[in-house]
Amino acid sequence: MRAELARLAREGQRPSQLFLTCADSRLVTSMITASGPGDLFVVRNVGNLVPLPGAESGDDSVAAAIEYAVEVLQVRSITVCGHSGCGAMQALLRSEPGEEAAGETQTPLRRWLRHGVPSLERMADDSRPWARLAGRHPTDAVELLCLTNVVQQLEHLRAHESVARALEAGVLELHGMYFHVGEAQAYLLTEAKEGQVFDQVREEDDVPA
Numbered sequence: 001m002r003a004e005l006a007r008l009a010r011e012g013q014r015p016s017q018l019f020l021t022c023a024d025s026r027l028v029t030s031m032i033t034a035s036g037p038g039d040l041f042v043v044r045n046v047g048n049l050v051p052l053p054g055a056e057s058g059d060d061s062v063a064a065a066i067e068y069a070v071e072v073l074q075v076r077s078i079t080v081c082g083h084s085g086c087g088a089m090q091a092l093l094r095s096e097p098g099e100e101a102a103g104e105t106q107t108p109l110r111r112w113l114r115h116g117v118p119s120l121e122r123m124a125d126d127s128r129p130w131a132r133l134a135g136r137h138p139t140d141a142v143e144l145l146c147l148t149n150v151v152q153q154l155e156h157l158r159a160h161e162s163v164a165r166a167l168e169a170g171v172l173e174l175h176g177m178y179f180h181v182g183e184a185q186a187y188l189l190t191e192a193k194e195g196q197v198f199d200q201v202r203e204e205d206d207v208p209a
């Protein structure tokens, strides 16, 4: 590892992937993606949320990391990774409708979680087929929201100018992932005709890079 880090210090970082996931302590990105130093540019926050550009959130850090990864590092893919038992999704489910409009009485955590409200709305939208895991439906509302949130945050990513431009040029791919903590199993989002399905990543499969 020492030699590898010395090489990376000399040559600089050239990660091929931006990996955006939750701050949850049970997620170990190097384990999930079988990656080492220099492989992933990582953004972690509560609920793996991507604020829409221009959202009055007072937080530019996610957008800045996206811009830097796409424009400067020229990553080839961005993965949004949600996970089972996400506390942020549980909190969102418990929130009252309209609560986000309550203004100054909000704590930073509640203000931040507003970026997940579109995921709640997406889940409640009957015209959209439910996201599901390979071979089964989500076990409960929390799991359904965890999956739906990945799909929704990918949509928020596409709204970022640098991402839209790179997608248009065909130099960037977006991926959705779900990590089931109890199963120690990663699932990759595939767009099936009947909705969004997260397929199991098997050991022999390559995690997108």
Ligand SMILES: [Zn+2]
Pocket: 022, 023, 024, 046, 047, 048, 083, 085, 086, 087, 088, 089
């Ligand atoms: Zn989480």
